[in-house]
Amino acid sequence: MSKVLIVGGGAAGMLASIFAARNGHEVHVYEKNEKLGKKLYITGKGRCNLTNACDMDTLFASVRTNSRFLYSAFYGFTNQDAMAFFEDEGLKIKTERGDRVFPLSDKSADVLDTLRRSMRRAGVEVHLNTEVRDLLITDGQAKGLLLADQTRVDGDAVMVATGGLSYPVTGSTGDGYRFAKEAGHKVTDCIPSLTPFNIREDFVKELQGLSLKNVELRIYNGKKEVSREFGEMMFTHFGITGPLVLTASSYVGALAAKQELRAVLDLKPALSEEQLDQRILREFDANQNKSFKNVIGSLFPAKLTPVMIALGDIEPDKKVHDISREERQGFVKLTKSLPMTVTGLRDYKEAIITKGGVAVKEINPSTMESKYVKGLYFIGEVLDLDAVTGGFNLQIAWSTAYAAGNAV
Known part of the structure; x- marks a missing residue:
């Protein structure tokens, strides 16, 4: 023994x-x-x-x-x-x-x-x-x-x-x-590792506490995609966290510790741009005399809608029948690729x-x-x-x- x-x-x-x-x-x-x-x-x-x-x-x-x-x-x-x-x-x-x-x-x-x-x-x-x-x-x-x-x-x-x-x-x-x-x-x-990301953009603070399911997060180093994860995430006062973010951190942590990375959030990964455009068009056709801000909310959680409107190029009070095809498709692209900047990892206290x-x-x-x-x-x-x-x-x-x- x-x-x-x-x-x-x-x-x-x-x-x-x-x-x-x-x-x-x-x-x-x-x-x-x-x-x-x-x-x-x-x-x-x-x-x-x-x-x-x-x-x-x-x-x-x-x-x-x-x-x-x-x-x-x-x-x-x-x-x-x-x-x-x-x-x-x-x-x-x-x-x-x-x-x-x-x-x-x-x-x-x-x-x-x-x-x-x-x-x-x-x-x-x-x-x-x-x-x-x-x-x-x-x-x-x-x-x-x-x-x-x-x-x-x-x-x-x-x-x-x-x-x-x-x-x-x-x-x-x-x-x-x-x-x-x-x-x-x-x-x-x-x-x-397996740690949340710090995000530069101020809008994340407005979304603090909002959880999203079935979204896709892509991380880029320059033009090179270095991570792509699907699942759940949450906004915080400093950035983003949740299962898909933690998993992404295990792939890009060494890079994120040294430099800023570009993040792109697809809020509707189940739909192609064309399918999402058709869905928005159906909403517009059914509500032609309503303002954009009162129609687009069906796409997002209530807390996210004003942020998406603010980030887009369509005036909130614009009637949907006056919105051009280019404006509508620009909003589709924003929904499919919401841009964020990863400025670093959270420290060991949260890893x-x-x-x-x-x-x-x-x-x-x-x-x-x-x-x-x-x-x-x-x-x-x-x-x-x-x-x-x-x-x-x-x-x-x-x-x-x-x-x-x-x-x-």
Whole structure:
């Protein structure tokens, strides 16, 4: 039996501790917060999208960085295995649109309770309010931990499950990156990911709180299209957010962190320009003596209508029978390609995950063990792995944790 020390009591740290303990090891989890799983508690707006029930091809395609590294881990502990684990441990789950898997109760607390119960049953010892200062490494072998109060803890293996830099209020302050560098590992450049966009145009403030469904957002770097996403989004006082925006950020985040990008919002992607023009023309024919402002509202949510009128070239009080074909088609183009300027990303306080981390070429993909330090493992968000929204990032945590928990 080995003594396994896990730094970080988040999703990856908790699951790794369960499987390491089930394999007969003495397992200790060191968490700097007053409770386990603070970030897991707030994921999915407090509902905890714990994985995605898609097929394996979709699972791999949803990973944005270093998906090939995850081949062994994903097949070793699949999304189906993750669901089975939670169900076997007593958690009732459900699958929603987009194959997103949630606890049936819609409460992330139930996911945390399930993990904590499993840890107790497996005999894991948890040390809360305990910050790790350094890893103890001798002659290329992990030997233990040095705590913030200068206590030395000896062990046979160390797992770093400290998360990234996102949501620093939950304790994700980049400690794992420092540990990795001090152990001789490269840490790739880190930026916030799955994060809202800042938008320059003032009209977004007028639309604050407005949610739109079934719209399409295209992002351009000059003339080159770098992202195209369909789905839901919301306007905020600073810009735009929502599922399609967060997913877009995983594709353009590195660009948006360095330069401004052009965004184009298609408010009616189900219709071609010709079809939308015909629809507007039908509205005009049925209301020939009414003002433009009183007819066009049928196309948009009430909050959006005055903004679209202000951005267009048609006078609000102009009678629709006086509107020219060119004016009408100009408004069609505005509706199909509402222009915005992305001036940057929101910071780590609002980012769901961190893009970048411990270089995976220096990690054994089957075990998550360092190629440089024997008995040292890196799991979860601390690694240079990230995916789009939909439960995929938590699946990365579960799969890498399982690999390490069984390999130690």
